[in-house]
Amino acid sequence: MKKITYIEAITQALDEEMDRDEKVFLIGEDIGIYGGVFKATKGLLDKYGAERVIDSPISEVYIAGGSVGAAMVGLRPVAEIQFADFITPSMDQIIQQMAKLRYRTGGQWTCPMTMRVCCGADIAGGLYHSQINEQWFFSQPGLIVVMPATPYDAKGLLKSAIRGDDPVIYFEHKRLYRWIKDEIPEDDFTVPIGKAAMRKEGSDVTLVSYGLMYHRSMEAAVGLEKEGISAEVIDMRTILPWDREMIFESVKKTSKVVLVQESSKTGGVMAEISASITEEVFDYLDAPVARVCGLDVPAVPFAPPMEHYFLPNAEKIAKAVKNIIEY
Amino acid sequence: MEYRVIVPPLGESVVEGTIVKWLKNEGDTVEVDDALVEIMTDKINIEIPSAYAGIMRKHLAKIDAVVEIGQELAIMDVEGEVIATKTFSTSSEPGKEKIPQEQKAPVPAEEFTEAAAHHRCEGIHANEEAIDDGIKAIKSSPVVRRLAREHFIDLRKVHGTGKGGRISKNDVIKYIDARHTVDLVTPDFQFPDLELEEIIPVTGIRKVISEHMVKSAFTIPHVTTFDECDMTGVIAWRKKYVDKIEKEHGVRITFMPFIAKAIIFAAKDFPWINSTFEDDNLHVKKYFNIGMAVARENSLIVPVIKHCEQKSLLQIAKDMRDMADKANTDILKIEEITGGTISITNAGGMGALASTPIIAKPQVAILGVHKIVERAVVRDGEIVIRPILNFGLSFDHRVVDGGYAVQFLRRMIELLEDPDSWVLGVV
Numbered sequence: 001m002k003k004i005t006y007i008e009a010i011t012q013a014l015d016e017e018m019d020r021d022e023k024v025f026l027i028g029e030d031i032g033i034y035g036g037v038f039k040a041t042k043g044l045l046d047k048y049g050a051e052r053v054i055d056s057p058i059s060e061v062y063i064a065g066g067s068v069g070a071a072m073v074g075l076r077p078v079a080e081i082q083f084a085d086f087i088t089p090s091m092d093q094i095i096q097q098m099a100k101l102r103y104r105t106g107g108q109w110t111c112p113m114t115m116r117v118c119c120g121a122d123i124a125g126g127l128y129h130s131q132i133n134e135q136w137f138f139s140q141p142g143l144i145v146v147m148p149a150t151p152y153d154a155k156g157l158l159k160s161a162i163r164g165d166d167p168v169i170y171f172e173h174k175r176l177y178r179w180i181k182d183e184i185p186e187d188d189f190t191v192p193i194g195k196a197a198m199r200k201e202g203s204d205v206t207l208v209s210y211g212l213m214y215h216r217s218m219e220a221a222v223g224l225e226k227e228g229i230s231a232e233v234i235d236m237r238t239i240l241p242w243d244r245e246m247i248f249e250s251v252k253k254t255s256k257v258v259l260v261q262e263s264s265k266t267g268g269v270m271a272e273i274s275a276s277i278t279e280e281v282f283d284y285l286d287a288p289v290a291r292v293c294g295l296d297v298p299a300v301p302f303a304p305p306m307e308h309y310f311l312p313n314a315e316k317i318a319k320a321v322k323n324i325i326e327y
Numbered sequence: 328m329e330y331r332v333i334v335p336p337l338g339e340s341v342v343e344g345t346i347v348k349w350l351k352n353e354g355d356t357v358e359v360d361d362a363l364v365e366i367m368t369d370k371i372n373i374e375i376p377s378a379y380a381g382i383m384r385k386h387l388a389k390i391d392a393v394v395e396i397g398q399e400l401a402i403m404d405v406e407g408e409v410i411a412t413k414t415f416s417t418s419s420e421p422g423k424e425k426i427p428q429e430q431k432a433p434v435p436a437e438e439f440t441e442a443a444a445h446h447r448c449e450g451i452h453a454n455e456e457a458i459d460d461g462i463k464a465i466k467s468s469p470v471v472r473r474l475a476r477e478h479f480i481d482l483r484k485v486h487g488t489g490k491g492g493r494i495s496k497n498d499v500i501k502y503i504d505a506r507h508t509v510d511l512v513t514p515d516f517q518f519p520d521l522e523l524e525e526i527i528p529v530t531g532i533r534k535v536i537s538e539h540m541v542k543s544a545f546t547i548p549h550v551t552t553f554d555e556c557d558m559t560g561v562i563a564w565r566k567k568y569v570d571k572i573e574k575e576h577g578v579r580i581t582f583m584p585f586i587a588k589a590i591i592f593a594a595k596d597f598p599w600i601n602s603t604f605e606d607d608n609l610h611v612k613k614y615f616n617i618g619m620a621v622a623r624e625n626s627l628i629v630p631v632i633k634h635c636e637q638k639s640l641l642q643i644a645k646d647m648r649d650m651a652d653k654a655n656t657d658i659l660k661i662e663e664i665t666g667g668t669i670s671i672t673n674a675g676g677m678g679a680l681a682s683t684p685i686i687a688k689p690q691v692a693i694l695g696v697h698k699i700v701e702r703a704v705v706r707d708g709e710i711v712i713r714p715i716l717n718f719g720l721s722f723d724h725r726v727v728d729g730g731y732a733v734q735f736l737r738r739m740i741e742l743l744e745d746p747d748s749w750v751l752g753v754v
Binding site for chain 1: 469489496
């Protein structure tokens with residue numbers, strides 16, 4: 001076992017899947033000669049050639065639409081959206097074609113493709129290089145949406161996404177690319193879609209999050225433990241379809257829950273999870289469901305103090321926990 | 328006040344009795360414990376005592392009427408409150424036993440019955456109304472309300488430690504944990520003259536059983552020998568014929584008639600097993616009157632199947648069924664429960680794997696039959712699964728030697744293990 005970074009895990013998954021299945025190919029902006037702006041595809045052009053590592057024009061709609069077409073004729077495209085901020089031109093292809101293809105053909109056609117979307121703040125990227133917009137895709141049935149938080153999950157989920165027959169929006173958080181290192185097995189492995197990970201067991205409160213926010217939640221939980229508050233930490237890993245069972249069981253146990261999400265609060269993933277908790281396990285709640293989210297402003301601010309003010313962090317999470325613990 | 332006299336429980340499995348005579352006529356003055364009426368059951372004649380002093384106003388049943396337990400017998404006028412408590416006891420014919428005083432200690436009626444009912448139904452739990460009122464009165468979370476309903480809690484009694492005294496889930500859990508302790512310190516109610524034990528007089532049939540057991544167990548030196556029987560043969564025979572026989576003759580042959588027959592055949596070589604020991608003489612019987620213990624509610628009776636040596640397997644099965652029916656409906660005659668020469672008791676029906684039965688004096692042997700269990704046994708060097716029945720034979724060691732009894736039991740088992748060698752000829 002070797003310690004690798006989150007972005008190395010992604011490169012390994014792409015390499016291994018391309019090696020395993022010649023139908024797998026990559027398409028995106030600057031992914032070939034340049035090796036990707038974050039170097040996720042470094043070395044793959046040399047290894048697999050320009051037909052399988054395609055430098056696309058600067059056209060997200062083409063990347064998405066071309067991938068859907070390729071998937072329809074039997075290939076397994078892995079498209080890269082350089083920044084989630086620029087995904088909007090491709091929305092028509094994603095929502096109208098990718099998500100609905102299997103449904104509208106009564107299952108005769110599938111769309112076995114993966115769209116890697118580089119997302120997230122906390123890197124002083126400013127308004128147009130910090131966005132995280134998983135909630136747009138979360139509200140579109142027909143799509144699978146994942147967001148790994150560890151190198152192990154980054155590799156395992158990417159492999160599951162490529163091997164599956166349904167379109168997956170694969171969010172990779174740029175703050176995690178080189179920050180988090182994991183020892184991961186050298187043998188082939190996958191991480192199942194739709195299964196959350198119980199990262200820490202606890203008895204007083206449940207923390208639910210994904211992506212970078214999982215690490216912030218865990219940081220909060222470790223601090224709270226020292227103050228005698230036992231927090232259970234769940235990393236959702238897959239956002240759509242989300243692991244209802246694990247979250248509900250945990251809430252039934254602790255009766256208190258704090259939901260943490262990096263993007264703006266209104267209409268976010270955690271709004272849905274909060275509503276589902278009150279629908280399904282209301283009789284187990286001992287305090288209101290709490291959310292710690294990004295602020296409801298048009299974009300992540302550029303100035304570092306303002307960016308930190310915008311983002312959830314361990315301190316904000318711990319405060320929310322104490323608030324409902326004392327409730 | 329009006330006091331309605333009812334037929335009290337009349338003893339083991341007795342459901343009714345017949346009025347023999349009224350001992351208090353209408354208009355008579357009655358003292359506490361005075362016998363009011365004599366009732367005859369299949370076992371015994373019982374005088375029903377009065378729980379109150381007063382005047383006998385009206386008889387509700389005539390002489391020779393059959394009355395059921397719980398039926399109203401008479402109306403009396405008594406002074407003061409009447410409570411519906413069950414402090415019944417029956418006095419047996421010869422001894423005319425009095426009701427023990429502690430059984431009918433006067434109790435404050437309502438307080439006692441209410442407290443008892445509360446304890447029985449709800450224990451330390453709050454009633455529904457209190458739970459609802461508590462939930463309405465206290466602002467609480469869904470889980471707290473759910474716990475209040477599930478654990479019968481009046482939330483007004485729970486100390487809240489949340490913001491502004493709010494009750495949290497943990498507060499409720501602590502309350503549940505502490506409730507028993509708390510309630511012991513300040514109980515909701517108290518039994519008057521709290522008794523830590525219930526005293527049940529051993530009378531009637533129970534007393535007779537008790538005396539017989541003591542006499543047998545402490546005058547006869549009992550030894551019990553165990554052996555195991557492979558029931559494969561009998562089971563196969565039954566499987567083959569039992570439905571057919573039942574269809575033709577209306578009786579389902581159980582394992583017991585086989586065992587009875589095997590005793591008879593085995594005793595040809597070991598006759599002393601089938602005997603009685605009386606007045607320093609061993610009466611070795613040339614006939615087989617086999618006692619079959621029948622368990623009944625709270626007691627036991629041993630009807631005797633007479634002259635089994637003259638009866639077929641089918642007839643023994645029929646007699647056994649008839650006797651069991653009679654025992655269960657309490658219509659056994661005295662001659663049907665006496666005169667046994669050897670007994671069988673089946674504890675296997677209830678699951679026993681072994682027992683050391685007590686001999687029915689003056690007989691010298693009793694065979695304990697136990698549950699047939701599939702066991703791994705060795706046959707021809709191979710481990711195979713066989714239905715095994717353990718027998719426990721208790722014998723009177725004054726007159727029967729160990730070797731003799733052991734050989735008898737072995738012989739009996741050999742016969743049972745090979746029923747084809749004898750059974751067809753006698754059906």
